[in-house]
Amino acid sequence: MRNIYCGIADMRKQVFAEVARLAYEGGDYHRVDKLPHKILPDEPGNERDSIFLERAIVAERIRLAMGHSLRSASHQEPLSDAADKTAIRERYYEPPLINIIKYACHACPDTHYEVSNACQSCLARHCSNACPKGAISFLHGRAEIDQNKCIKCGKCKAACSYQAIIRFERPCQEACGMDAIGKDQYGRAEINYDKCVSCGMCLVNCPFGAIVDKSQLFQLIHAIRGGDKVVAVIAPAFWGQFGENVTPGQIVEAMKILGFQSVKEVAIGADLCAIEEAEEFMACVPAKQPYMATSCCPAWSVMAKKEFPGAAPYISMTMTPMVLTARLQKKRDPDCKVAFIGPCAAKKLEACRRSVRSDVDFVLTFEELRGMMEAKDIDFTQISDVPANYEASAPGVGFAASGGVAKAVEDVIHRLEPDREVKTVYAEGLRECRKMLRIARTGKYDGYLLEGMACPGGCIAGAGTIQPPEKSRRVLEQYKASAPKGNPLDSDYKEDLYLLHGGEDDWSFVGRH
Incomplete structure (x- = not known):
């Protein structure tokens, strides 16, 4: 749900505040390298298993908030390397505006229907009878969906008396009205910029905070x-x-x-x-x-x-x-x-x-x-x-x-x-x-x-x-x-x-x- 207070919203708030503070104070920008540790000072990580992964994600957030372009995981230079280039009074946004931090992406499963624990092993078996492809079978009386046969028509979900069948959809894909989000070879979200119109709906609906936009805050x-x-x-x-x-x-x-x-x-x-x-x-x-x-x-x-x-x-x-x-x-x-x-x-x-x-x-x-x-x-x-x-x-x-x-x-x-x-x-x-x-x-x-x-x-x-x-x-x-x-x-x-x-x-x- 949008705009409910959560750790991701708090993280964005901290990043913007620290980048703004850095700009207001001026001086030697090498101290930007310490910001990920300032924002995440202790182990273990707050949201992920590794504090080092969390800090790497925060570092990319800081870069984007300063107007830099996103780096891949193979880049190793410190945050301060390009700080002076963005410590200027005017800088236009360089596309892409909306970016995916790949190692923050959860690689959510593709859209599919699945049977939840709410299944009551009923005798009517409306879900199976409604399925046009025979994709639903029963194990110990409980419904199971064969994903290889399922055509994702949703008829089983509509037929279930207990609403036990759920439609699972990647939140970023569901939020994107342009159908501009696909996946890379690792299953992580990927934006088709030929379709993207930078509305930012994927950004605010990703529950892992993997999607980030650039800022002119620093400038x-x-x-x-x-x-x-x-x-x-x-x-x-x-x-x-x-x-x-x-x-x-x-x-x-x-x-x-x-x-x-x-x-x-x-x-x-x-x-x-x-x-x-x-x-x-x-x-x-x-x-x-x-x-x-x-x-x-x-x-x-x-x-x-x-x-x-x-x-x-x-x-x-x-x-x-x-x-x-x-x-x-x-x-x-x-x-x-x-x-x-x-x-x-x-x-x-x-x-x-x-x-x-x-x-x-x-x-x-x-x-x-x-x-x-x-x-x-x-x-x-x-x-x-x-x-x-x-x-x-x-x-x-x-x-x-x-x-x-x-x-x-x-x-x-x-x-x-x-x-x-x-x-x-x-x-x-x-x-x-x-x-x-x-x-x-x-x-x-x-x-x-x-x-x-x-x-x-x-x-x-x-x-x-x-x-x-x-x-x-x-x-x-x-x-x-x-x-x-x-x-x-x-x-x-x-x-x-x-x-x-x-x-x-x-x-x-x-x-x-």
Whole structure:
């Protein structure tokens, strides 16, 4: 289950905190070699039989958190060998973003059905009668499945009166909506990067913590220490991530302690996104195209372009809220650097696109930001609250949850054209998104606005979140209730849209996907 406290989550927290502390302190980075021992000081190992294996895994986590590429087990150089190369103020992510530490992988068995101890040796033998291949036999009255005959249809599981037959599936494969995870010659997980869209769902669902993403944490702190003006633009899913009683005002104060010059809501970019997507939808559907799909989730849009090239022209050309907010900051202060703080792993690669990299300098997840807070010993009980300046509309804030983007766009259209019927459909999770596009291909969704979210639940369930999605959704509703504006068109930033498109007389879509 996602976001339940466990040793893996604690390990990620410690690694991010130690890497952040290392960057804040500066100096001789040879001490990075001691971090695995600092994090795991005692024998025996906490989670595995060998303390040496645990430390080797932690060392790779540290490398990735510093922005390095993954090493194989055959490489022997110390962590500090390349530390100076990443102790810089700017570094783009080098693919692959999502990596598997092979010697941390459990090499889980392939997908299969098996009989559990709940089997009651019943006389009806529904499981055997339901099996089309005769794969079920009985030993001492108990059912057994011949895996060589089994075709994994699941009919035996459905027929069992005691639910004694279970479907076993590798968690990373089950979580991957792109079917991008296979196995190597040793049975360990392997990612097909031609299919992978870096959503990170495998990362957060591996119960052995073998899948890890890269970070810009080290470089961001060096930019702050180097005197750069770093503006944090924080995604609306932040609410509640750092504790139920932590207020937005306290988070702003904490981020100033971390060294950020200022903090802006990405929800203001969501308002602008909703306005532009609404205008695009009204202009193009159905006059120029059968339907329009939203563009906010990078993993969803990359999936659509990879698997459904015919649908690519129907994905909105509007920039994502991250890019709109960042570009607005850069237009107002060209000398600043922008750090997007959010729940998403795929945003890290979106920021590397040539059309985006000049707007977004760093992308960190909430987990990585928490590491910075740990390094600076942030104690929210000791930080006084300050009034929060809510600038975004409630629908803009609602972008963080599934269905929220479509609802915001619909609200804008209804304000502009009250009599226009707007049909919407949304899908969450890449498997469901793929189903939605297959249906759209048949013409069933002609005239519709389609919203896709790679993470089940939306951004509040992204790979970089800390809290359980169901809790985040509840707290997000409180955040929306605090927003003083009821429609994106009420945004104070609406008149600044021309800044993002070259001038008041040039509203062509520039620098987009």
